[in-house]
Amino acid sequence: MGMGMGGMKAWLMLVVVTGILVPVECMYMVYNTSQGIVPGKLNVHLVPHTHDDVGWLKTIDQYYVGSNNSIQGACVQNVLDSLWPALLANKDRKFIYGFFQRWWRDQSETVQSIVQQLVSSGQLELINGGYCMHDEATVHYIDMIDQTTLGHRFIKAEFNVTPRIGWQIDPFGHSAVQAYLLSAEVGFDSLFFGRIDYQDRAKRKDEKSLEVIWQGSKSLGSSAQVFAGAFPENYEPPSGFYFEVDDESPVVQDNINLFDYNVQERVNDFVAAALSQANITRTNHIMWTMGTDFKYQYAHTWYRNMDKLIHYVNQDGRVNALYSTPSIYTDAKYATNESWPFKTGDFFPYADRINAYWTGYFTSRPALKGYVRSMSGYYLAARQLEFFTGRRKSGPSTESLAEALAIAQHHDAVSGTEKQHVADDYAKRLSIGYKESEQLVAASLACITESSQKGCSNPVTKFEQCPLINISYCPASEANLSDGKTLVVVVYNALGWNRDDTVRIPVSIVDLVTSESVAVQDSNGKIIQSQLVPISNASLRMRNSYAKAYEESYSSVTPKFWLVFTAAVPPLGFNTYFISNFKGAATSVRQTLYKSEGSQNDTIQVGPGNLKLIYSADGKLIQYVNSETLVNESVEQSYSFYAGDDGSVDFQASGAYIFRPNGSFPINGDGKSLTVFQGPLLDEVHQTFDSWISQITRVYKGKDHAEFEFTVGPIPVDDRIGKEVVTKITTTMKSNKTFFTDSSGRDFIERIRDYRADWDLQVNQPVAGNYYPINLGTYMKDDKSELSILVDRSVGGSSIIDGQLELMLHRRLLYDDSRGVAEALNETVCVLDECLGLTIQGKYYLKIDPLGEGAKWRRSFGQEIYSPCLLAFAEQDGNNWTSSHIPTFSAMAPSYSLPDNVALITLQELEDGKALLRLAHLYEVGEDKTLSAMASVELIKLFPNKKINKVTEMNLSANQERAEMLKKRLIWKVEGSPADDYPRGGPVDQTKLVVELAPMEIRTFAVQFQFD
């Protein structure tokens, strides 16, 4: 304070001496900005920040370099380039930032060392610290963990710090998994966010409960809770305190010599805004988020004004202003010893005002969502294979897929709320990452299959993979085998347990005229049962239009059949199958065909095993019967669409973010006809609901669930009405307004229609306001059974009437919903010269179990959906594959597999040669009678061929030892929280090497091996 006053006096004296009012050279003013927290005063924590989306209106590259500025004047390089000199200019100034690998790599050593200094002094605090600020509704928890780990480990390596703060200021609602896994288990002391429901926010302001202790997990309870703060409005400064060069807020003009001197006004504004926020906040600490999207491109204007505000506000003395960070703020809150309100569950769905539920984005861009999910599963498998054969110094790796996937978790990426050209950019990055990982996978599999012959340096086997197999495009499997060649199929299983899975590949080798066919042999040369199923017209249409666009060497020969067989694959390993031309009795069975045109009187029964689906004579699903579990339930399945509101009433249209339905309409089409193919392995029901909706329902012999493969699109919009397409499963179950949806693919949360646990809900959107994000699945129950649906990507869904579940599969809309993206969500695909609305193909799965018995399928099969078997193809002359290749492989000890309630969610080799290992218990407390129990994994059997030197338990993001994290953890006081005792697995003995896992526990280890 003395310094500042001294400067002022010197200037006044100079004026007196010279006696004239001209600008004077030595009017340099020093502001006192060193103020810390003052007990007994209201402390206003000014937290300077910018919010730099890694893609939204522009691509990540365009934002970084500052191009395409006609869309948005934003340049992240400008922000970071101007930031460090501004921080150097005054050591009291602070800033927070999430992640800046790209900028960092562009800097000179001098700048890097300055920035390292700023980080270690705490002037520049790295918060959140993942690759991006991930979405929380449409992301899978494994992706959240991976992208956070990638960022945290980079920050640890370059700056030797571990971020303390969760900073999820922009995602559109907040998940329980974010609170307990990605905050508490990562080691965050607090979690801050901007967007919660407007009704919830109003009540929390009244009750001063914007800041809570959030316990996101029933199973981990208080052992994984976090201090969580919702901002009073958003993540911007209070109105009137924006200081970007072109902002309209009045700058602090403190030169008495110039016109418009406004110090007292600005101080009064500041104090008023602070007192108003203090009215809704507990303790004498409030936080001002000083910044917003892509601000601080010229950081000096912000700091110049904040320097002055701190100086003059503290001179005024009514409140205390200080430069701060969320860490300083959190520590100040903690030091007050206050008890905080208790929060369970999550913050979904989010509405920012009446009729504006942000529940459309749960489904927006379903193709991108599906692509992200399938790449996520592939990345998990590819890292395992990379681990088995060892990371290479050069050559293909999984790194570019890791980065592409990390960026794709951003809250304007997989969420589907970006402009079209940006969505294309994310997909392109994923594709580039996939291509590189595909080479790595092929080389690793070649290595392992050949390893009995020679080392792994130069494998000769060339494996091909088929990323477009979902649209029946697979050049490798469609090869002509008439000249005695054999198609080799290696089926890799990334799960930690044995698996019998159905393999389905397109073949063009079947000649209906000569009745030439194919046979499938297992690795012992024994012919196994296989079945040929016709490829549907909808699939062939997709194939024909897209394969041309993707592949230059497009084959004009179209396969007619799927070849289906059951592969038995060991855990973390593969099995090999051989397909060759064959004449005779042992060939694949071509199914019997049953066509209904609505004329028959009898019902139609479908399913070769325990499960039968019964269809009415007019082609409608009516009954689900399982002869073993004795489940017998009336079930109907239908499609309908919500008309997207055009915004003509109150300017709120349905769009990329917001679901604003204007009426619901059934899609009847000609659903009366169905075609049934029956065979020994599976039955298929082919149905067309409209010219743009077709479906294949599959019932497998060895599986007790039904699989629905839908093809939806192009959604017709020539009536100028946007449409949001849903499928509904309708039963007579008395579900009593209650259903369950997963939190980011992990815990299931109870949802009650038209109800919120935290406040008295005013219902204004009875459909959109009851929508929830679904990543794994949803279920409902009554007093005798439970009906579960699992999904292959994130979708929105609900139970709008009792006994019914619905999923939104696709949406095509014609108006922007006024949340900034400024585009209608109207995805079109152009192949050659033809542009059509996007067609979606995807799957969901249905099972009905006796009450209390559904969890096992939801958890185990859910893991199979996430990690489908990876198929690799090779061609072989004759039958000598097994003389030169290993046909079966498991990385685990013979006959060992993980317990049924444990999944291996990460196995990867780190840069230092250690293995990063993550094991996840899949069940919540009380979820299953037997599987919700403590589980144990024997590391010696998980790594039978390596000698383990040391196992170190890490925090979830693997940037510190878990013990270190626990030592630092803040223990908060909670109002009226129940006393609890939540089990955790015990420490790992370094000789026994057994890992215990309690329900819902995820444990992360760095495993060091001995290399001889």
Ligand SMILES: [Zn+2]
């Ligand atoms: Zn954002």
